[in-house]
Amino acid sequence: MTHDYGMTFPRLRDAAGTVWRDYTHHAFVEGLRDGNLPREAFLGYLVQDYVFLIHFARAWALAVTKSETLEEMRACAATVDALVNDEIGLHVKTCAAAGLSEHDLYNAEEHPANLAYTRYVLDAGHSGDFLDLLAALAPCVMGYGEIGARLGPVADDHPYADWIRTYAGADYQQVCRDAGALFDGAVTRRLGDAPMGTPGWTRLCQRFTTATRLEVSFWDMGLSFGG
Numbered sequence: 001m002t003h004d005y006g007m008t009f010p011r012l013r014d015a016a017g018t019v020w021r022d023y024t025h026h027a028f029v030e031g032l033r034d035g036n037l038p039r040e041a042f043l044g045y046l047v048q049d050y051v052f053l054i055h056f057a058r059a060w061a062l063a064v065t066k067s068e069t070l071e072e073m074r075a076c077a078a079t080v081d082a083l084v085n086d087e088i089g090l091h092v093k094t095c096a097a098a099g100l101s102e103h104d105l106y107n108a109e110e111h112p113a114n115l116a117y118t119r120y121v122l123d124a125g126h127s128g129d130f131l132d133l134l135a136a137l138a139p140c141v142m143g144y145g146e147i148g149a150r151l152g153p154v155a156d157d158h159p160y161a162d163w164i165r166t167y168a169g170a171d172y173q174q175v176c177r178d179a180g181a182l183f184d185g186a187v188t189r190r191l192g193d194a195p196m197g198t199p200g201w202t203r204l205c206q207r208f209t210t211a212t213r214l215e216v217s218f219w220d221m222g223l224s225f226g227g
């Protein structure tokens with residue numbers, strides 16, 4: 001499947017092997033698709049995901065400081081803005097309808113799977129460079145893009161219509177194409193026109209694959225809230 005998310009992403013996805021499908025076709029995702037995902041699983045996931053987005057915003061802010069060009073800075077700063085001012089709104093709205101305040105969300109105790117994933121990404125950035133960080137961020141951005149494109153469009157009465165439409169929509173698909181272009185440009189700048197086979201490339205593949213495994217664990221965590 002290709003959605004024009006650039007050249008780098010499909011190469012890393014193919015290098016990740018079966019774990020990519022484990023992530024994008026996880027039982028939690030299939031439950032979202034057919035509407036049979038228990039509501040408690042979805043809400044438990046959303047509460048954790050609220051905290052996840054806060055740490056992801058921190059990781060994109062770290063990418064601002066690791067940027068080497070103004071163009072990279074602008075793209076990463078725009079993502080921080082979108083995360084803290086827009087994306088998180090879906091979580092707040094859906095949880096408010098279930099009686100959870102934003103205070104509850106902000107103070108939710110992080111599940112170990114959540115903690116492992118976000119701190120792994122932050123450490124990829126702290127211990128590495130801009131590319132290490134982007135490789136750890138990419139499965140999140142592109143994976144939800146692929147999932148959204150596969151699950152949408154949906155009928156108004158679908159129980160998870162809001163969630164699916166967020167990621168299936170034209171705006172989010174454009175975010176993925178922009179992220180793909182950012183990633184391609186960053187790779188060319190640092191690893192050249194033939195990045196595959198360079199030592200830096202092997203490291204990117206490892207970062208990407210590990211972050212993808214952590215996405216699988218995040219869905220597992222979501223199902224565990226289903227009772």
Ligand SMILES: Cc1ncc(C[n+]2csc(CCO)c2C)c(N)n1
Nearest residue numbers: 049052053056079083140141144218
């Ligand atoms: C576990 C988990 N993985 C991915 C996303 C999707 N997502 C997280 S941040 C962001 C914007 C750019 O980084 C997007 C699309 C999520 N919400 N939760």
